[in-house]
Amino acid sequence: MSNLSLSVAIGNYDRNRALIDGEVQIDGVNPVFMKLSPEEIFFRAFRHQEFDICELSFSSYTLSVSRGTNDYIAIPAFLSRAFRHSCIYIRNDKGINSPEDLKGKRIGVAEYQLTANVWARALLEEEYGVCPSDITWVRGGMEVADRPEKVKLTLPKGVVMEPAAAGRTLNSLLEEGEIDGFIGPRTLSCFDKGHPNVVRLFSDSRAAGTKYYKKTGVFPIMHVVGVRRSLVEQHNWLPMALLKAFEQSKAAALAALSDTSATKVTLPFVEEQIEDARKLMGNDYFSYGYKNNLKTLETFLDHHYRQGLSERPVKADELFWPATQEGYSI
Structure with missing residues (x-):
């Protein structure tokens, strides 16, 4: 049997690099890698199904599963994970001194259903009693006006979302104080430039994320890996081959990160941060796999x-190809 020639669109992360460089092979596959930004991958995948294998927004994928329209089936390789306390930005001149003060405020989002925004709203509701209906949401482009929404939504009664004014960006609205805050996985340029009135809601977001993990045991999942469903139906060995390869690639990245002879990341105190992560979350602190991430998956699905x-409650086992929910041992 000759290998399958398949397109693979993923981010250029250290945990993917052994795959992209060819150090790790995918059994039975000759991959054609495309290193793209999440926004480009997601738009092309969900609008046009352009890739055989690709990184997917966890939220958009879950929504497609709930609608029964998912052209991709996921494997539990979680290429992006992050605590999202750091993605909530506010104007410090709008009377917002605590998360509870977000009630009644106008908060910008690029898209309501972005995974980071789902997790941010979840923690605000769980930990601080701020419900989505307590906020007026303003949707628009972050730095380019009139951004299209890649997934059309019908929001629950009581949740108000307004479009940003035509020709206006969320950055300009926040910069000029016409909205009270912003939630999203990327920073706005006014924050990057040090605008004196644009700050993070959680001034010590690392401490807030650590506290949240100690309480909940949840390390939020942002992205999964999807495989074209029609391919899997023809080649049912493919999801497990992919999961094996992504696991091996991540293991190679962690081994390199732990080699302290010369740091592999352009950042000081890497060794100390690795030690802190292991103390908090164990040695497998960026884990893939279904069973050991079940609580995080179920927490997300409940809030989603x-x-x-x-559009209906989705169970965790609906998200992934059945064989990838199990493992083997020797």
Whole structure:
């Protein structure tokens, strides 16, 4: 049997690099890698199904599963994970001194259903009693006006979302104080430039994320890996081959990161940060796999449905190809 020649669109992360460089092979596959930004991958995948294998927004994928329209089936390789306390930005001249003060405020989002925004709303509701209906949401382009929404939504009764004014960006609205804050996985340029009135809601977001993990045991999942469903139906060995390869690639990245002879990341105190992560979360602190991430998956799915994004409750085992929910041992 000759190898399959398949397109693979993923981010250029250290945990993917052994795959991209060819150090790790995918059994039975000759991959054609495309290193693209998440925004480009997601738009092309969900609008046009352009790739055989690709990184997917966890939220958009879950929504498609709830609708029964998912052209991709996922494997539990979680290429992006992050605590999202750091993605909530506010104007410090709008009377916002605590998360509870977000009630009644106008908060910008590029898209309501972005995975980071689902997690941010989840922590605001769980930990601080701020519900989505307590905020007026303003949707628009972050730095380019009139951004299209890649997934059309019908939000629950009581949740108000307004479009940004034509020709206006969320950055300009926040910069000029016409909205009170912003939630999103990327920073706005006014924050990057040090605008004196644009700050993070959680001034010590690392401490807030650590506290949240100690309480909940949840390390938020942002992205999964999807395989074209029609391919899997023809080659049912493919999801497990992919999961094996992504696991091996991540293991190679962690081994390199732990080699302290010369740091592999352009950042000071890497060794100390690795030690802190292991103390908090164990040695497998960036884990892939279904069973050991079940609580995080179920937490997300519960909030995704309650926020009006899933059209029905989705169970965790619906998300992944069945064989990838198990493992083997020797």
